[in-house]
Amino acid sequence: MAITKTDRRDKIRRKIRGSISGTAARPRLSVFRSNKQIYAQLIDDVAGKTLLATSSAKLDVKTNKIEIASIVGKTLAEKAVESGIKEVVFDRGGYLYHGRIKSLAEGAREGGLVF
Numbered sequence: 001m002a003i004t005k006t007d008r009r010d011k012i013r014r015k016i017r018g019s020i021s022g023t024a025a026r027p028r029l030s031v032f033r034s035n036k037q038i039y040a041q042l043i044d045d046v047a048g049k050t051l052l053a054t055s056s057a058k059l060d061v062k063t064n065k066i067e068i069a070s071i072v073g074k075t076l077a078e079k080a081v082e083s084g085i086k087e088v089v090f091d092r093g094g095y096l097y098h099g100r101i102k103s104l105a106e107g108a109r110e111g112g113l114v115f
Helices: 005-019 065-082 100-111
Strands: 030-032 036-044 048-054 089-091
Touching: 030 065, 030 100, 036 065, 048 065, 065 100
Parallel strands: 030 089
Antiparallel strands: 030 036, 036 048
């Protein structure tokens, strides 16, 4: 039986999550991408809590999805810097580091996060 696209992504996601973990000092920047929206959150895996979250669903911007992902990254980075978080571990969630995922990461870097 052939491996589906979601099975492949889940396998990659499990491998990534096995090697990285977020702490309160250096949380995990987790990304989820749907067909219409993109979501990002900072997670403390030790305590099992989400520290910050943002998504493109909260924005009222009409532009292409890559630019919206960059805005989401900058927004999350600004919130993180305000709450004292400067370093994160990037979790691409099994997606290729390309397109919207790359744009969100670059936006977060522009906003002041280091990873």
